[in-house]
Amino acid sequence: MGEDGTIEHPSSTLTHLQRLEAESIHIMREVVAECENPVMLYSVGKDSSVLLHLARKAFHPSPPPFPLLHVDTTWKFQDMYELRDRAAAQAGMELLVHHNPEAKARGINPFDHGSLHTDMWKTEGLKQAMDKYQFDAAFGGARRDEEKSRAKERIFSFRTATHRWDPKNQRPELWNLYNANKAKGESIRVFPISNWTELDLWQYIQLEGIDIVPLYFAAPRPTVERDGQLLMVDDERFRFLPEEEPVTRSIRFRTLGCYPLTGAIESEAATLSEVIQEMLLTTTSERQGRVIDHDAGAGSMEKKKQEGYF
Amino acid sequence: MTEDVRNSVYEADRLIAEDIDAYLEQHQHKSLLRFITCGSVDDGKSTLIGRLLYDSKLIFEDQLAELEADSKRVGTQGQDSDLALLVDGLVAEREQGITIDVAYRFFATEKRKFIVADTPGHEQYTRNMVTGASTADVAVILVDARKGVLTQTRRHSYLAQLMGVRHIVLAVNKMDLVGYNRAIFDAIVAEYTEFAESIDLTDVTAIPISALAGDNVAARSDNTPWYEGLALIPVLESVQVGDAFDHGAAFRMPVQWVNRPSHDFRGFAGLIASGSVGVGDPVRILPSGRTSTVARIVTFDGDLDRGLAGQSVTITLTEEEDCSRGDVIAAADDSPAVSDGFEVMLVWMAEEPMLPGRPYWLKIGTQTVTATIQSPKYQVDVNTMEQQPAKTLSLNAIGVANLSTDRSIVFEPYRKDPALGGFVLMDKLTNTTVAAGMLHFALRRAENVHWQAIEVSRDAHAQQKNQRPKVVWFTGLSGSGKSTIANLVEKRLHALGKHCFLLDGDNIRHGLNKDLGFTDADRVENIRRVGEVAKLLTDAGLIAIAAFISPFEAERIMLRDMMEPGEFVEIHVDTTLAEAERRDVKGLYAKARAGKLPNFTGVDSPYEPPANPDLRIDTIATTPEDAAATIVDLILQDR
Structure with a gap:
């Protein structure tokens, strides 16, 4: 690592992180050159933070020539809202925040509505925002190593005018040639960090000094243990069951979403090195903290993707 | 067995636990190798990838638990874990027990990070293997030791050669099922080598393995003492990755995007495809052929002295050259044709x-x-x-x-x-x-000018214009706004690069149909002729736009029948008689009411509104501009 924290190029062969970075930047530039109205989906997780950082690199010295879109549920952690606003301002980008008006009107929330909450606020909210702003391309931070159905998804992944994904009808992607042609109303989800692994991301965050939500690092926080998951009491809307009391535990999060739906792990890992160490030594995969993958058995994520979940 | 192999080959665990920073330092300097695995359906390809992930500790406990549950449900290994299920992603293929698309997998060893393209073996999916091979440095070709070199083996080798994959690893799998018999292995290698040479594949490494049992995957196996070469992973770790600039290749960078944050900065963004470039180097811009000099190599992390193949950079030039997306910046003295x-x-x-x-x-x-x-x-x-x-x-x-x-x-x-x-x-x-x-x-x-005669068909005309022919037929009362909207539609289509032509009552009646009057019979003949003209225009690949009162339902049905299915789009420009009469742009209603225009539609001749138009425009609720936009969407969405 260089003294200024950037990746050096000491030998004639690029490291895998240098290659991945160059590939992601190439993908982002292709989209900007070939699509009319791109947007970057920004969920404030570490993947989003890396994506935003790569976008700043790809278009430097210009700011990234597209807005950030946060499809919000109003139930994210407070720390996430703070980083979101700060990161958008630093990058000099417009930040669009979409709230599904129907979910708002019906008071859909994670305590009463379970998976309907995710469906209305996130899946429907994203479709609404795509339609409202007429975006024809949306960058997302999905990676192929996250989940089995994602291992087969293309970097340029097409959605019909009704936002559906057809895994049987994907365009072949050869070399680094991406076909961005599409009919009116169709859109593309583009995944520039498809080929990164979780370790690559963490290491890149460390090498590049990328700002991430502090919740990834262990600290004493008020928690409740429920159904085998550790939930954090992030604000006064948290609903306690009878006889539940917040208990202060040293916890951190491996993924971030709506705070009542995101399980924490007990941890003392307070630095990036310690977080990476814990990640490498741990024995459960990253998405386990999210309830969503498990609620319909085999193929659950694939089904959600076909329906338009990001 | 697995546990031993893992510990003997990968000291990563120990290093992670004892000195994470040293581990990260090591990981940071790993190089990247992309390879594909090819084999026929039963060669154990998915099992091999499952094995690589498993041995490099990329399978977590919850995935193992899921794997065990899946193995019992749809697995092929009885009560044992079926490693293949780790990589067979989509629901349908899990149930069929085959892989049907290209999947990308990742694992790392102490020396390298690997991206594996898992490509299917059966014949109808050649395109998937070609896709996977397009980015691969190495092809691992699996052969079932019991079956030897099959047609598929030859096909996969040919495709790898076709796509320019330089290194081949012949993995003779399922050695456990042939008693680790050396003679069987040697015979397969001899047959394959002869074939490989015949298609100019010279860099072939053959390894006897068992993906299921783990023999010669991560480390040399005791079951094959006669095999003196390296195990699969060490082979993959030691293959030379051919970075283009290592071979003295000349500099080339296709320009992706022109970066112009302000009037005094004009940078050309791209991924360096081959060679390297330094500040002050003379370059040539193609296809124009003009030369210039590199002024700066700009990155977010500061300017570089040299840019290398594989890097994404932004280059500025000393002279203000005309250069845009699609151009290639290349070494001035060694530029492409x-x-x-x-x-x-x-x-x-x-x-x-x-x-x-x-x-x-x-x-x-x-x-x-x-x-x-x-x-x-x-x-x-x-x-x-x-x-x-x-x-x-x-x-x-x-x-x-x-x-x-x-x-x-x-x-x-x-x-x-x-x-x-x-x-x-x-x-x-x-x-x-x-x-x-x-x-x-x-x-x-x-050689380039001898074109075979190609029949110029109706489809060929349309294909050349990149559109689907249509007849967009506007019907409605006089003064309803048909011509106004039809004109706007023509302008919009033209602006979108579509080839269209407007037929309307006035230009037709003054020429082609000047012999016709306004009796019911003449009205029918008028519409029939316009229909024939519109049909000819569609044969020429055009979008015909026709604006005619066309008051009778029967004629409009006749028109629809004349055209190819789906090509007739009927648009009812709907307004009340009172509103049309109030507007009376041409003063025709006044004349008709005064008895000076006989057979005037709406006054003394009927208008039959379409029962099922493709679109109805309410001209009171909709502006002509909005109506035109809706119509253009309708025409173009149906592809």
Whole structure:
């Protein structure tokens, strides 16, 4: 690592992180050159933070020539809202925040509505925002190593005018040639960090000094243990069951979403090195903290993707 | 066994636990190798990848638990874990027990990070293997020790060679099922080597393995003491990754995007495809051929002195040169050629066969042009490698043809530089990627002009115009706004690059139909003639726009029947008689009411509103501009 924290190029062969970075930047530039109205989906997780950082690199010295879109549920952690606003301002980008008006009107929330909450606020909210702003391309931070159905998804992944994904009808992607042609109303989800692994991301965050939500690092926080998951009491809307009391535990999060739906792990890992160490030594995969993958058995994520979940 | 192998080969665990920073330092300097695995359905390919992930500790406990549950439900290993299920992702294929698409997997060892393209083995999916091979440094070809070299083995080897994969690993799998018998292994290797040499594959490493048992995957196995070579992972760790600039390749960078944050900065953004470039180097911009000098190599992390192949950079030049997306910046004294006619190798990837003479989009580097292909010179039987005559190429066919582009492109032969020699073809109507291609060489001018006669069909006319012919028929009362909206529709279509022509009452009645009056019989003949003209326009591939009162339902049904199915779009411009009469732009209603215009629709001749128009425009609630936009959407959405 260089003294200024950037990746050096000491030998004639690029490291895998240098290659991945160059590939992601190439993908982002292709989209900007070939699509009319791109947007970057920004969920404030570490993947989003890396994506935003790569976008700043790809278009430097210009700011990234597209807005950030946060499809919000109003139930994210407070720390996430703070980083979101700060990161958008630093990058000099417009930040669009979409709230599904129907979910708002019906008071859909994670305590009463379970998976309907995710469906209305996130899946429907994203479709609404795509339609409202007429975006024809949306960058997302999905990676192929996250989940089995994602291992087969293309970097340029097409959605019909009704936002559906057809895994049987994907365009072949050869070399680094991406076909961005599409009919009116169709859109593309583009995944520039498809080929990164979780370790690559963490290491890149460390090498590049990328700002991430502090919740990834262990600290004493008020928690409740429920159904085998550790939930954090992030604000006064948290609903306690009878006889539940917040208990202060040293916890951190491996993924971030709506705070009542995101399980924490007990941890003392307070630095990036310690977080990476814990990640490498741990024995459960990253998405386990999210309830969503498990609620319909085999193929659950694939089904959600076909329906338009990001 | 697995546990031992893991610990003996990977000390990573210990290092992670004891000195995470040292581990990260080591991981940071790993290089990247991309490889593909190819084999027939039962060669154990998915099991091998599952094994690689498992041995490199990329399988977590919850995934193992899921794997065990899945193995009992749909697995093929009885009560044992079926490693193949780790990689067979999509629900359908898990149930069929086969892999049907390209999947990408990741693992790392102490020395390297690997990206594995898992590509299917059966015949109808040639395109997937070609896709996976396009980015691979190495092909691992699996052979079942019990079956030996099969037709599929030859096919996969040929495809790897075709796509320019330089290193082949022949993994003779399931050695446990043949008692780790050396003679069987040697015979397979001998047969394969002879075949490989016949197709110019010279860099072949053969390894006896068992993906299921783990023999010779991570480390040498005690079960094959007679094998003296390296295990699979050490082989993959030691293959030389050919960075293009290592071989003294000349500098080339296709320009992706022009970065202009302000009037005093103009940078050309791109991924360096080959070679390297330094500040002060003379460069040539192609296809224009003008020369300039590199002023800066800009990155977010500060300017570089040199940019290397594989890096994404932004270059500024000392002179204000005209340079845009699609151009290639290259070493001034060693720049690529420019041409518009080529001999190419094509791999057809679409259900719809190749159509000689049809224009396709061709994307090569960052250049997108229109290309047309001549009938193939021959196609290659992937099983026997024999050349066969062919008139077209269908799904998964591979063939050689001449191709011409509508403007000159910057290129290199694929063998020399895949970044400027590999291309894709895209259908102009469906937008799908229909073929992958590799440029062999540019044709001399003389060779390029001999085009076979191609029948210019109705479809050919439409294809050339990149549109579907239509008759957009406006019906409605006089003064309803038909012509106003029809004019706007024509303007919008024209602006979108569509080829269209407006027929309206006035221009037709003054010429073609000046012999006709306004009796019911003449009205019918008027519409019939307009219909015939509109039909001819669609035969020529045009979008015909017709604005006529056309008051009778029967004639409009006749019109619909005259046209090809789906090509007639009926638009009812709907307004009340009172409103039309109030507007009376041409003063016709006043004349009719005064008895000076007999048979005037709405006054003394009936108007039959369409029962089921494709679109009804309410001219009171809708502006003409909004109506035109809706109509254009309707015409273009139906592709």
